[in-house]
Amino acid sequence: MKLITAVIKPFKLEDVKEGLKAIGIHGMTVTEAQGFGRQRGHTEVYRGAEYNVDLLPKIRLEMVVTDEEAPAVVDSIVRSATTSKIGDGKVWVSSVEHVVRIRTGEVGPEAI
Amino acid sequence: MSAGNTAWVLVSSALVLFMTPGLAFYYAGMVRAKNVLSMLMQNYFVMGIVSIVWALVGFSLAFGKDAGFGLIGNFGFAGLLHLGLKGHIPGYSGSSALSIPPLAFMIFQMMFAIITAGLITGATADRLKFSSFAIFITLWSLLVYSPVAHWVFSPNGWLFKLGALDFAGGTVVHINSGMAGLAVAIVIGKRKGWPKEPMPPHSLPLTLLGAGMLWFGWFGFNAGSALGANELAAQAFVNTQLATAGGLLAWLLVEKFKDGHPTTLGAASGAVAGLVAITPACGYVNPLSSIVIGILAGAVCSVAVRIKFRFGFDDALDVVGVHVVGGIIGALSLGFLATTSINSAGSNGLFFGGGISLLGVQTLAVVSVMVFSFVASFILAKVIDKTFGLRVSRVDEEEGLDMTQHSEAAYSLSGTGRFGQ
Numbered sequence: 001m002k003l004i005t006a007v008i009k010p011f012k013l014e015d016v017k018e019g020l021k022a023i024g025i026h027g028m029t030v031t032e033a034q035g036f037g038r039q040r041g042h043t044e045v046y047r048g049a050e051y052n053v054d055l056l057p058k059i060r061l062e063m064v065v066t067d068e069e070a071p072a073v074v075d076s077i078v079r080s081a082t083t084s085k086i087g088d089g090k091v092w093v094s095s096v097e098h099v100v101r102i103r104t105g106e107v108g109p110e111a112i
Numbered sequence: 113m114s115a116g117n118t119a120w121v122l123v124s125s126a127l128v129l130f131m132t133p134g135l136a137f138y139y140a141g142m143v144r145a146k147n148v149l150s151m152l153m154q155n156y157f158v159m160g161i162v163s164i165v166w167a168l169v170g171f172s173l174a175f176g177k178d179a180g181f182g183l184i185g186n187f188g189f190a191g192l193l194h195l196g197l198k199g200h201i202p203g204y205s206g207s208s209a210l211s212i213p214p215l216a217f218m219i220f221q222m223m224f225a226i227i228t229a230g231l232i233t234g235a236t237a238d239r240l241k242f243s244s245f246a247i248f249i250t251l252w253s254l255l256v257y258s259p260v261a262h263w264v265f266s267p268n269g270w271l272f273k274l275g276a277l278d279f280a281g282g283t284v285v286h287i288n289s290g291m292a293g294l295a296v297a298i299v300i301g302k303r304k305g306w307p308k309e310p311m312p313p314h315s316l317p318l319t320l321l322g323a324g325m326l327w328f329g330w331f332g333f334n335a336g337s338a339l340g341a342n343e344l345a346a347q348a349f350v351n352t353q354l355a356t357a358g359g360l361l362a363w364l365l366v367e368k369f370k371d372g373h374p375t376t377l378g379a380a381s382g383a384v385a386g387l388v389a390i391t392p393a394c395g396y397v398n399p400l401s402s403i404v405i406g407i408l409a410g411a412v413c414s415v416a417v418r419i420k421f422r423f424g425f426d427d428a429l430d431v432v433g434v435h436v437v438g439g440i441i442g443a444l445s446l447g448f449l450a451t452t453s454i455n456s457a458g459s460n461g462l463f464f465g466g467g468i469s470l471l472g473v474q475t476l477a478v479v480s481v482m483v484f485s486f487v488a489s490f491i492l493a494k495v496i497d498k499t500f501g502l503r504v505s506r507v508d509e510e511e512g513l514d515m516t517q518h519s520e521a522a523y524s525l526s527g528t529g530r531f532g533q
Contacts, residue, residue, distance in 0.1 A: 044312055045367075045371045045375065046312055046313060046375070046377055047377060047381060047418070047430060047433075048370065048414070048415075048417060049418070049421065051310035051311075052310070053310065
């Protein structure tokens with residue numbers, strides 16, 4: 001089992017969700033996040049005073065999938081979330097040891 | 113006694129009161145989310161305390177019988193006991209006799225005393241200890257506002273007698289509050305982290321809402337200062353609208369060329385700059401002059417708000433850049449643009465055949481109010497700072513004034529956000 005984590009631009013969330021639905025992924029957790037990478041934030045000007053705002057609003061998506069699904073999920077997110085401009089975000093994959101569905105007590109891939 | 117005039121002045125009084133919540137929101141939007149309530153609270157507190165103080169003593173000191181040299185009124189109207197419906201306010205006789213009840217005049221002027229005290233809070237945002245602010249503003253209203261109002265507004269005031277023109281309070285309200293704000297800001301020092309750390313406005317929609325309320329209420333402030341429902345009121349009303357429009361557009365234009373983007377904060381600030389500048393002039397100039405004054409104020413103030421970074425004084429929300437500078441522009445513009453064809457009780461400025469004398473008197477009024485307000489406010493703030501402490505502790509400042517001074521939060525979003533329920 002894999003945990004897929006993606007940090008994307010907020011306005012790309014709908015596209016990413018649609019893309020994942022199309023390949024049969026039906027569960028995810030979404031959090032509002034702030035961050036920066038190479039984009040290094042932006043400049044805001046208030047009454048002529050410039051402020052460099054480095055932490056920008058982002059969306060963090062998390063989902064646990066089977067080992068077989070993982071490559072397609074990553075592909076789908078990358079395809080849906082890209083604008084080809086700096087600040088599109090990242091996707092990373094980590095291994096998951098154990099999963100339990102709280103309602104039924106199912107464990108492992110059954111619980112996904 | 114005129115029913116129409118009385119009605120207009122009473123309605124104007126309500127309009128001017130409405131400016132103070134407007135100002136509170138205008139300021140509250142500009143501070144960080146942890147200091148929103150402190151800004152609202154300081155202004156609401158002012159509506160409470162200044163009303164009482166004005167009725168007890170303040171009005172009497174400003175408009176009572178002159179106690180000597182046109183510097184301050186006496187205690188004759190203390191508690192409003194001898195004012196009543198038929199009392200006579202010194203100086204308003206002959207051609208300038210009031211056609212409204214003295215109480216209507218008193219309550220109209222009370223609203224001016226309130227908003228002037230409120231304006232100061234922008235300069236000192238994010239770091240004032242509330243209890244000390246309460247003491248400061250009470251004393252300030254009596255020791256600084258009332259004398260200056262006497263000098264300029266009362267027909268027995270020394271600047272009034274010299275012929276200084278100030279229709280609705282360019283010197284009394286704006287320069288006065290701005291210089292006081294500067295003085296207190298210097299006494300308490302810079303906000304922690306300023307100017308290195310970004311302190312962007314937390315809610316510009318609130319600021320624009322507040323600016324709209326100010327603009328609306330300002331018609332009472334300016335047109336109400338005609339003290340009657342007459343031609344002069346209509347003139348002041350029109351001039352107010354035109355100057356505000358000019359200020360708004362000019363500020364946006366400067367931003368567009370200097371910074372690349374016209375901003376909503378710029379629109380709100382430009383409108384307020386226009387309102388400030390036309391305040392002393394609205395009853396003495398023609399509509400075209402009003403547009404010029406507004407544009408000048410919008411353009412100059414948009415640059416003036418940047419000087420605090422050069423001089424290093426933390427006038428948090430630019431009370432100096434907008435109210436002192438805008439007030440000076442308005443007060444001095446009369447020296448050039450005033451015309452007796454608009455108001456026979458005024459004088460002619462340089463461009464209208466009046467020579468240099470009016471400009472001289474206007475300059476004297478501006479400088480006197482600037483110096484007195486700064487020095488008196490500085491001493492008062494210093495005394496309170498040495499005795500009670502005028503600034504919150506560093507820890508309290510970091511945690512925010514809302515929580516540490518009032519034990520409240522402006523935004524309780526936990527029920528709608530991460531933690532459910």
